Amino acid sequence: MASEERSSLSAGVESHRAPVPVHQFKQQNLPACKPVLTPAWVITTYFLIGVLFIPIGFISLRASMGVVEIVDRYDTECVPNSYKSDKVAYVKDMSVSKNCTRYLKVKKRMKAPIYVYYELDNYYQNHRRYVKSRNEQQLLHGLRYNSTSSCRPLELNKGLPIVPCGLVAWSLFNDSYSFSRGAEKLNVNRKNIAWQSDRDHKFGKKVHPFNFQNGTLIGGGKLDSRIPLSDQEDLIVWMRTAALPSFRKLYGRIEEDLDEDDVVIVNLLNNYNTYSFGGKKKIVLSTSSWLGGRNNFLGMTYILVGASSMFIALVFLLLHKLSWARQ
């Protein structure tokens, strides 16, 4: 008898002294919502996805369609006929002029700012060896920072450190473009093409290029050693390695509108060697929308998913009605 009292007491204590949520947790009956995928829910969900996605898709598609983009591949065209068979020799031959002129026809009015990109293809900026070959500390602190082994194989040249070191900097893209519309020169604003945070925090304001491209094997572009790294925006953009072997990088902005049927003349220096590995070079002029550049994929997928959701909703509705009728 006594033991029974004691036990019921302790049980009572267990259930009453503990705060209710703790007790519920221990007894595994916490209040819970138990969603069950009933046909009504499922059909509604699919329907809602459809209702939500199709408009988003159209809005995105519209934004993307509004973007005007001119893409021109120039790497094959800009090789003189005599070198067509051996493009690598052409690009390596310092004595040959690399000047080339391209004419781009504007098919649709382009509103400023018009972004100028260069696009490289089959260029593995994401190759492990390439990505690793840089040194963030050196970019920020310059020669003061000298443990730059990560930069191999371009750490030193003739025993002296290279600033900026590493393969990435060494292979800097060095084609240059200038634009004109008829006789009128189009100014390309090449300021602020890199991320603010890179310029302010990752590339030193007092770090100047040193011993750069002084080796026997010259990779890409040279740098003006009078300008600090933080102002070398070409380099900063280039150093942001792309995720995929086919990528665009910002070259500058044309801050003038281009009208329909305008012809933009591009004078370019075809310096950069993509011939030895079969890469392509393109120049891209593009406006932008709130979604970025011209890419219909997002909008199309939204519409596709939305539409198929609607379709599934309908199918399930039919099936549900049928089975219901059968019962």
Place this chain on the structure above:
Amino acid sequence: MTEQSKSNRKKGKVKWSKLYTFSCLKPNFDDQQLLGQPGFSRVVFCNKPELHKAKPYKYPNNYISTTKYNVVSFLPKALFEQFRRVANLYFLLAAILSATSLAPFTPTSMIAPLVFVVGLSMIKEAVEDWSRFLQDMKVNSRKVKVHAGNGIFVERAWRTLLVGDVVKVTKDEYFPSDLLLLSSSYEDGVCYVETMNLDGETNLKVKRCLEATLNLDEDSGLRTFSATIRCEDPNTNLYTFVGNLEFEKDSSPLSPDQVLLRDSKLRNTDYIYGVVIFSGPDTKVVRNSTRSPSKRSRIERKMDHVIYVLFSILVLISLVTSIGSAIFTDHDMVNAWYLRLKVEESTDPSFDPKDKESKDPSFDPTEPLVSCFYQFVRALILYGYLIPISLYVSIEIVKVLQAMLINKDLQMYDKLSCKSVEARTSNLNEELGQVEIILSDKTGTLTCNQMEFRKCSIEGLSYGGDTTEIDLAASRRMNIEIERYRFSLDGSDSTSRSLEMFEISAENSSTDKVTLANDQGMENFGAGNLGYSVSGKEANIKGFNFRDSRLLRKLWIHRSEISNMMMFFRVMALCHTGIPIEDSQTGKLKYEAESPEEVCFLIAAQEFGFQFCRRTQSKLIIKEPNPSGVEVEREYKLLNLLEFNSSRKRMSVIVRDEDGHIFLFCKGADNIIFDRLADGGRTYQQATTMHLSNYAEDGLRTMLFAYKQIDVTEYENWNLQFMKAKATIGFEREELIEAASEIIEKNLYLLGAVAVDDKLQDGVPECIDKLAQAGMKIWLLTGDKKETAVNIGFACSLLRHDMQQIRISLSKEAESTNQVKAMKEDILQQIESSYQLTIKEENREHPFAMVIDGKALQIALANDMRQKFLRLAVSCAAVICCRVSPKQKALITRSVKEYTGKTTLAIGDGANDVGMIQEADIGIGISGMEGMQAVMASDFSLPQFRFLERLLIVHGHWCYKRISKMILYFVYKNVAFGLTLFYYEIYTSFSGQVLYDDWYLVMFNVLLTSLPVIALGVLEQDVSADTCLQFPALYQQGQRNMYFSWKRIIGWITNGIFASLAIFMLNIYILSPTAFLKDGNVADSAHIGAIMYTCVIWTVNCQIALIVTNFTWIQHFFIWGSILSWYILIFLYGVLPPKYSYRQFQLFVEAIAPAPIYWTATLLIVVVALLPYFIHIVIQRSFYPMDDHVIQEMIYCMTDVTDSPAWLREQENSKKKTHIGFSARVDAKILHLKEQLHRKKTLIFKSFVNSPIYRTMTNSPLS
């Protein structure tokens, strides 16, 4: 003597020792030889513990340790344990390799999660071990009084005890080590010991000291005490002890009677003195403690295979990567000048020699094989995210929490014993959801092990004609059937109803009175409450449920011939090992004895007027009525006690009464006693045999009482022989004693029989019913005889009357020839014919039940017959094995487990169930009345059998689903994430570059996806506990392993592959190569990585939200919190200076968050990645719903309330296939009754048609 010793010399060394020690020669020089004997080398110098501090007699002190580790060994040992897991070993290798240039990640990001995971597991180990240590410390620092010299006893901690110390243990204290009893507070040197912790027996055992040391019974007497003990070495045998004591130039043999074992308790004795013989690790109980074998659940074993599958995928994609890399390097990358893979020394005279060193071996175009290998190793590390590193540790955490919740369940809390369910291991939670065969002990498990004296048969007359609980249960059940029947035959006329009542009462005329009397009890029954009380006030005495005025009011005393009657009661009051205890409340005596039956006999004897009052070493004092009915106290001198054991199955005492007559009182099993009756003692044999079978049919335990009177001379002769046998040391002692007993225990005179009732435990029939509905088969393994076992089988609905019983036992002829071959053939033939029968019986309306006894079982389980036997047994709905030994129990369990491959659960309460409990996939101990042996060996302990229902059907079901879902989800999330790493390699010319930042990777398993899955594992419920119990058939999902089948595993891997493809491809095409912001910036690898990672986090966390069916705030908090914490993480990471955050610096604030495309893409990708699962689950639920889906839907739509017929129909459907259990019986009964009713109706109709009234009516012109 010399002749004898010569002949014995050849027989072996052990015999030598026997001979010398106990032939009165005892020459001193032999001790040296004895010492050399293996197994008998211990020497203890009593009262001189200092001699045992140094060699050669240095023995360990009394410190015991049950911990797995100590401070020094913890690290290496625990680490070793951790890295025995393949997955952990893999990650360790990866972490080591991460220090080299090969690794795709920084070393910290490889080591951190490993340290986290291994550290967590090790902390768990350490905490567990620490609690074990604390427990040890508590035991080790218990105090005991130790002789410190000069007769002064001081208190010292247990751990400081040394061999040779003299200790004084007082009442209700535990013995600190194995002691030799020197003397006790009783003048005859006995003491009472409770050995519950050793063998689980609650009764007290008597220990006696040697005559030689009897006088050392006060503190001062021990001042000069000095003796030497030579004895066996420490061993595990609890019931033997070999040694001798040299005291005052006398040597006396020692037996187990003088040894007090550690962990037993001194009872009913004020104090004892003892010498420590074995201390600490040498004590028998410590040597006996074996760690129960660690069991792993089926799911966990299968999980290993899943891990192997993932490993194979890992190796496969690593191969693809390495070969791809070699080909790319060789063909394309060699021309990519910007990588400078090819160093043209010849064209470069000023070539820096350092450049040569920087040649990367993994991208060396000149040596493709080498670089291929390097890349392979790198890829193995890189794709490690396919292997869920945190899976093991998460499962461990989840299981501990699950076990905690099981322990806390108030509905499995026994208020009477204040005990709750205890999950002693958390390894097997989910195995509880897959049990298919339950092997149950009877006594103490199904029944209370509480005996009630019910009936007796004296001189061929039966007394106490009451009904048993089984009868009551049956009649109550009949009532329910009536109710059910009325319900089902809605609208039938009252004639048929009363007819049916008539049917039942006619069928069960013996119980009709009770049926009516227990109408109220019926209601309780439905609620699962069997707490019914026996009507009548006189039955309030515990253990005594006997009503017969002929005996109770001593009416028998007036009979003409009462000497046999008196003898009968004397047997009851004298032939036992019990001791009385004063009960201050009632004034009557209470008893403690070796078995509950004995207690029950003593109580009965007391009620009949033969009160057993006192026991001394050699005397038994009882109060008995003299022929005129006046109570007198009589003293019986106990001459010998021939103990009960399982092979003898009888117990005798030889006493001398006050008149000098010597009597042998014997009680024992029927066949044993019948064999030993004198020709003149068989007067009542026939009548008694009939009563015995009646009693056994009622499910009562029976025992025969017999006696004989012995001549003094005959006794003297026999006693010499017996004493000699008792004084023997060594292995034949038992045999000799048995042989001696055999001589005297014959020519007995049969007095009668007693029957005691084995009470069923609360709720057992209901529990078995539910378990049967859940698809479990129940085997009853009991040491009891067939009839009792069958009766209990009926009482708990394992058997029913329309079942075809297959009884397998040895036929008389086969048994008598005792030839193995004949017996084998006999059994084989029985098995074969029965099996043919089961095959023939196509309709399973009459299921089979098998009853087999121990002897037959022994043959049936022999290697060559086992297959056939088990094939038959498995096809039976119920199996009852009676007369089985503990060893057989274990053997059956193992055979069933191995043959069927199904999950077996063994449940038992006593030391005899330990083997079975350890052998089964899940062992359950009942922590009720008996000791701790079964509980210590078990994986779960229950205070009551009925809790098994909730433990399996609710918790088992939940845990099974939780763990399965959890593992599948783990596989999914790691595949979904890990494969995106692989796809990216295709775009990087397989160079081993990673798209994500190292710290994102680390956080994936540790922080961002771990908590929701733990919440899932702890809190998920497909249906509520009540619904589980309403639909026991849901449990069959676990038995069929529907939630962790390969189909499902492959399905989830496929789902993971799809999700990874969706996430990767959509991201790539949406973000590349155009600008992703209005200001024209394009996404670089850091941006794409972060955006893709966001999609991964969203997808895997939303996926778990789709799996969860029971959303408490905890799940919500963890799932949405995980997603939120990713944003917090990326934000905080971006705030860190670029020195630490590198490319992630201000990534979120500056680039990603302002981009609308980031948010829209996330939404799209998450929906697309989840779409296939969603479609699949919808199709499944709509067109191929599983049981739980239907039930969930019904509850959700409230149809369980509004449309109760449908709900009931579902319930009925769910339990269609069960053959055993109460409901099945009811169904069968209803069927039976319907048939009968139909016959009756047609009969009535016929008679009605034939009746003249009907004829006149039909002949009337109206029709």
